[in-house]
Amino acid sequence: MSSLDWIILFGTLLLIVGYGVYKTKGSKNIESYLKGDNSMKWWTIGLSIMATQASAITFLSTPGQAYNSGMGFIQFYFGLPLAMIILSIWVLPIFYKLKVYTAYEYLESRFDLKTRVLGAFLFLIQRGLAAGITIYAPAIILSTILGWPLVYTTVVIGSLVIIYTVSGGTKAVSQTQQHQMIVMMGGMIVAGLFVIKLLPEDIGLAEATKLAGHMGKLELINTDLDLENRYTLWTGLLGGLFVALSYFGTDQSQVARYLSGKSLTESRLGLMFNGLLKIPMQFVILFIGALVFVFYQFNQAPVFFNEAAKDEVYLDPVQKEKYQSVEKEYSNLFEEKRRQVQLLSEAQGDEIQVLKQSIAQIHDQENQLREEAKTIIKNTNEDLETTDTDYVFITFVMENLPKGIIGLLLAVIFSAAMSSTASELNALASTSIIDIYKRNIYQNGSERHYLIASKLFTLFWGIVAVLFATFAGLLDNLIQAVNILGSIFYGTILGVFLSGFFIKYIKGNAVFIGALVAQAVVLYFYFFSEMAYLWFNLLGCGIVIMTGLVYQFFKNR
Missing domain, CATH: 1.20.120 (Four Helix Bundle (Hemerythrin (Met), subunit A))
Known part of the structure; x- marks a missing residue:
């Protein structure tokens, strides 16, 4: 890499971190630290929600996914807009009425303490591991490309995130994510323009699109009813709907983003902003991957992308x-x-x-x-490792883009890793302090005590994520790994929340037993079947509700 690339890379990262610390210094209590004084506008909420979901894995793995398998992955997001409508109409008003810090506080008011603790515990397991993957994903690839030891790259990403997340809490996360999102999408669009520019003179965008279509990379919709196929219209509309409902409605890393809104209306607009723009954003990133595939039809690709x-x-x-x-x-x-x-x-x-x-x-x-x-x-x-999908796009960037643009694209990947990890650490700290520590361990502390404890929990989870990232092994495809991990737990958590929102007949013991049964069944199907992971969300949710109804019926009798 040239000196210009290094300057752009670290200049961008340090400016974002410095801005986050400067704009949000001086939190006086946990309401300010965990909810940002409820001061966020809808566009900040919307960009923060998108940046939380758009981790570095999105920008590393998604183009490689299109390069290898085409753009069918877009179907994963087809249920998302409908989920945003459902959450805006029915779920947000409940959270605002109860004035909760975390989604899991609701479970105690609706069911009982053990259900709240179970929901929080499942979230801490799932999101604690995911935080490590969102650091590890760019760290292992960037360490390979830059020639750095993996530990150094992991520590750099983790330390930058910890600095401003511990310092400013929710407000720091949301403020920095606005700028990170601009850097991320701006950098990807620039990369797409350069792919087209680097094609042969007689191959423009129209010709490249035509070739990508001829070679099967633009097949967006698959209507097959195949439970083992991960990406079909039905897995997207049904499985994707349930995973989106669970992720945006019960995952504290997302709930915290819109609970910091200035009003219910601002939060609703932020969610709908995400629902409208997420699919076009993913389409652009996947299409860039398809264009990279066309580029390598005219320029020889390495036989294996991990050099x-x-x-x-x-x-x-x-x-x-x-x-x-x-x-x-x-x-x-x-x-x-x-x-x-x-x-x-x-x-x-x-x-x-x-x-x-x-x-x-x-x-x-x-x-x-x-x-x-x-x-x-x-x-x-x-x-x-013999899986190189996640190296396709970064290899193209490093070998073909001009000086300065390489630094910008690396800044995109680092920024994406930081934005999603910051949200996860903030959410893990919120759940740890509100649902576990303050509720079950130490109930009579001062505001200052809980503020300091929140920062220490943020630091603790940051260290856990860095350690997990350091010792993790490269998975089949990183973006799939995160989605699989979420799908294993999201269905169960969603079933608990849907029972609370819509099925008053089900009480605390019934939903608790239902959640335990559902989690065991989902884990069985994950380890011993070929079922596509998106169906886990529907399976887990359904089992919680059905088991809860059956248990409650016999208990009432």
């Missing part, structure tokens, strides 16, 4: 020779593919189908060579 793994293979003379043989064959194959793709960009009529089939056969051969390369990598060192 650090290749470098280790090259240290073994025997494995190096095998790997170079695969690379040579891959290179020869690319020349034929590029010729066929060029013909496809100009083809018409029946010729299109013939060329598509020919290119598909070449892609199959490329995939076979990639599998051979992965086998060589594993034979070199079985601990090396």
Whole structure:
């Protein structure tokens, strides 16, 4: 990286952190620290909600997802706008009426203390692990690209987040996320423009879109009723609806964002702002990934995108020779593919189908060579990761974009990691102090005592997240890993809340038993079935409600 890139990267990060600390210094009590004095406008809430969800994983993994599998991942978000409407109409008024700090306070007023503690506990497990992943995701990739030890990258991201989150609480998180969101989307749009600029002269946006469509990267909708397919219209509308209801309605990292609103109207507008813009934002990021795929049809891609793994293979003379043989064959194959793709960009009529089939056969051969390369990598060192989806976009950035733009895109990734992690740490501290510490351990402390305790809990969870990130292993695909982790717990939590909101017949013991049964069943299906993870949300929610109804019926009799 050039000096200009380093200046842009760290200049952007330090300005954001400094601004957050400056604008929010001096919280006097936990209401100011955890709810930001209820002073947030709707656009701040909306941007903060989007920035909380749009972690670094979004900007690292999503383009790679489109590169490998096409844009069908967009279906994951189809249930989100409907969820925002449901929450705005029925859930927000309840939270505002009760003047809660956390979503789980409601569970005690509706059910009992043990249900509140269970809901808070499930959240702390799920979000505590997720916070580590949101740091680890960019840390491991950036450490590979920049040549830094993983520990250094993890500590840099974690420390920057901890500084302004501990200092300013909710208000610091929301204020910094406005600017982080601008940096994130601005940087991605710039990257998209450069992808188009780097294509051959006779290939513009229209031609690139046409080629991406011909090669199956723009298939947005899948109407198959297949429970094992993760991304279909039905998993998005049903599973996606339930995960969005749970995430935005019961996950404190999101609830805290809109509970800091100046009024119920401001919070509703913030949620609807997110509902309207989230799908277009994800579409843009996925489309950039599809354009990167087109770019690599005219410019040779590496046989394996994680260069650090290749470098280790090259240290073994025997494995190096095998790997170079695969690379040579891959290179020869690319020349034929590029010729066929060029013909496809100009083809018409029946010729299109013939060329598509020919290119598909070449892609199959490329995939076979990639599998051979992965086998060589594993034979070199079985601990090396052979999944490179998360390296696709960052490799394109580092190898093809000009000086300055590289620094900007790295700032995007760091900012995204910081924004989502800050929300998570703030939410973990809120839940720890309000639902566990203040309610069950020490009830008679002063405002200053609870303010200091809130900051210490924020620091504690920050350290936990950094430690988990340091020792985590790279998962199949980071954006899927976070969604899978959420889906394991979200359905159960949502079932508890929906029972509270809409089914007055179900009481505390019934919903508590229902939650335990549902969580056990979901874990069983996760470990011992091939069910697509989005269905876990519907499964867990349904079991909580059905078990609660059955238990309550027999108890009443």
